Amino acid sequence: MTDQRPKLRLRKKDMNNFNLDRLILELGLPECQFVLIGDGSGSQWNIGAGWSCIVNGRVPGWPPYRKLLAGAWSAGTNNIAELTAYFQALYFIDATLGKAVREKMNRAVLDVAIVTDSEFVVDSYRRQQTTTGALAPIWAGIRMFEMRGYTLHFRHVPRLSITQNWATDHVSREARIRMEEEVRKPLFRKGVEQDLYELNPG
Numbered sequence: 001m002t003d004q005r006p007k008l009r010l011r012k013k014d015m016n017n018f019n020l021d022r023l024i025l026e027l028g029l030p031e032c033q034f035v036l037i038g039d040g041s042g043s044q045w046n047i048g049a050g051w052s053c054i055v056n057g058r059v060p061g062w063p064p065y066r067k068l069l070a071g072a073w074s075a076g077t078n079n080i081a082e083l084t085a086y087f088q089a090l091y092f093i094d095a096t097l098g099k100a101v102r103e104k105m106n107r108a109v110l111d112v113a114i115v116t117d118s119e120f121v122v123d124s125y126r127r128q129q130t131t132t133g134a135l136a137p138i139w140a141g142i143r144m145f146e147m148r149g150y151t152l153h154f155r156h157v158p159r160l161s162i163t164q165n166w167a168t169d170h171v172s173r174e175a176r177i178r179m180e181e182e183v184r185k186p187l188f189r190k191g192v193e194q195d196l197y198e199l200n201p202g
Helices: 012-016 020-026 078-096 098-105 119-126 136-147 163-183
Strands: 034-041 049-057 065-073 110-116 150-156
Touching: 020 034, 034 078, 034 163, 049 078, 049 163, 065 078, 065 163, 078 098, 078 110, 078 119, 078 136, 078 150, 078 163, 098 110, 110 119, 119 150, 136 150
Parallel strands: 034 110, 110 150
Antiparallel strands: 034 049, 049 065
16 A cells, blocks of 8 residues: 655754644643653554654753654554553653653652554553553553653644654654564575564464
């Protein structure tokens, strides 16, 4: 199936002009120290799954912070990719910024907004459907950060409706494609040439 999306034409100034404060107001979010905007790309277990997330930092007295994260699985579904984007972003915050922001703001709990175009992700969280089903292990990782001092606020936005979702949609798709290309390269330089997927029987 041909991808009918218009080509991505984002410039640096488009990212810099992205009005995060207006988005927070429109989505009815509290004053969050971090806003995560991510996306995933995948289908079924027989192909790769890519993810991407932009971490936006909003700490009083500090300059605006923005970090793009991305990666891919050699096999995984779209929902796995969607959740991985936020798990990795939360892990990044906790490992690199969390302690300093808590000390700066003199507070034990930080507010993190998770903005996604996946209605499934938002509905699963709001309906407390995170402890059962195939995605429970990844949800367990995400919910673990609530016990580590983060209040999570999930919000849905229509697909490709905001600049940073455009960016993560594009990056997650590219991550998936590049992963699939990489694992299909010949695994052996000499002798029998076989790609990673061909090693899997059936």
